[in-house]
Amino acid sequence: MRYGYWLPIFGGWLRNVDDEGMSPTWEYARDLACRAEEIGFDLTLVAELNLNDIKGIEAPSLDAWSTAAALAAVTKRQEIMVAVRPTFHAPALLAKQAANIDHISQGRLSLNVVSSWWADEARKYGVSFEQHDDRYSRTGEWLDVVNNLWKSDHFSFTGKHYRVEDNILQPKPLQKPRPLIYAGGESETAKEMIASQCDGYVMHGDPPDVIAVRIADMRERRNRKRLPPLKFGVAAYSIVRETELEAQAERARITDVRQSASGYDNYQQWLAGTQLEQRVSLEDYSVSNRGLRSGLIGTPSQVKARIAEFEAIGVDFLLLQCSPQREEMERFSRDIIKVD
Numbered sequence: 202m203r204y205g206y207w208l209p210i211f212g213g214w215l216r217n218v219d220d221e222g223m224s225p226t227w228e229y230a231r232d233l234a235c236r237a238e239e240i241g242f243d244l245t246l247v248a249e250l251n252l253n254d255i256k257g258i259e260a261p262s263l264d265a266w267s268t269a270a271a272l273a274a275v276t277k278r279q280e281i282m283v284a285v286r287p288t289f290h291a292p293a294l295l296a297k298q299a300a301n302i303d304h305i306s307q308g309r310l311s312l313n314v315v316s317s318w319w320a321d322e323a324r325k326y327g328v329s330f331e332q333h334d335d336r337y338s339r340t341g342e343w344l345d346v347v348n349n350l351w352k353s354d355h356f357s358f359t360g361k362h363y364r365v366e367d368n369i370l371q372p373k374p375l376q377k378p379r380p381l382i383y384a385g386g387e388s389e390t391a392k393e394m395i396a397s398q399c400d401g402y403v404m405h406g407d408p409p410d411v412i413a414v415r416i417a418d419m420r421e422r423r424n425r426k427r428l429p430p431l432k433f434g435v436a437a438y439s440i441v442r443e444t445e446l447e448a449q450a451e452r453a454r455i456t457d458v459r460q461s462a463s464g465y466d467n468y469q470q471w472l473a474g475t476q477l478e479q480r481v482s483l484e485d486y487s488v489s490n491r492g493l494r495s496g497l498i499g500t501p502s503q504v505k506a507r508i509a510e511f512e513a514i515g516v517d518f519l520l521l522q523c524s525p526q527r528e529e530m531e532r533f534s535r536d537i538i539k540v541d
């Protein structure tokens with residue numbers, strides 16, 4: 202199992218706790234990423250939103266791509282998975298930018314392609330907001346352009362959303378044939394696109410039996426297309442404590458749901474703009490990305506047993522959120538990864 206973590210560019214992951222003790226600053230992100238390498242974490246996911254989805258739109262948040270470039274220069278080992286939303290990035294320009302960051306990182310960049318869901322953010326930043334299937338149509342074209350520009354020069358493309366003529370992109374990324382491309386989504390449109398054009402499938406948190414069904418489905422889709430196996434990742438919120446009682450007490454603290462919290466309206470827009478397989482509860486709202494459903498909550502032995510279940514069904518990596526991030530990652534490393 203590989204262990205990853207979400208970089209807390211929003212100042213935390215809890216919508217019902219105002220101050221989680223991890224500021225949305227470059228200094229905090231830098232120090233956390235460098236320490237993460239020392240204590241056994243393999244990758245970081247840098248989310249991309251121009252407004253703060255967790256703490257409310259008035260709160261600060263870091264830009265994903267400039268942060269990723271800076272992390273590439275100060276880290277040495279971990280994979281830097283950066284979220285990218287095609288509606289906010291012209292494909293040829295992003296392909297150029299990503300190739301450069303891949304060189305800075307010595308071949309450690311990957312992309313997590315996200316089809317935008319937040320109508321208010323798009324409006325405030327002057328970007329058109331499309332309906333669900335139209336967004337995935339755009340994403341499919343976007344991936345075609347980026348993938349081909351990374352592989353060869355003098356590439357031309359004309360589609361519904363994008364056009365490039367006789368493009369030249371040098372230098373190409375260090376990684377061959379390309380940096381890894383991940384994506385997530387639970388709609389039929391999303392799953393077909395991922396099975397056809399991506400290298401990995403990143404899922405919201407859910408128990409192993411639910412994740413197992415998704416993995417089997419995506420493997421079947423992939424096999425039908427005669428493409429190499431996908432990599433599978435799952436989001437999870439971790440609470441590791443000496444006793445189960447302590448772990449459940451912390452869970453109760455962070456899920457003290459307040460519909461008046463600053464990020465609640467954003468959450469409602471996310472629900473309206475996505476097509477999920479399951480209904481989402483208010484408790485799910487309190488922690489980002491359905492992380493509690495993965496069940497990494499309890500004593501070290503309980504959490505390790507749960508991780509073994511995920512590993513047995515084919516999960517390749519976990520993407521952890523926790524709060525406060527550095528202190529909880531230190532605990533997870535000591536008790537689960539076993540790195541001093």
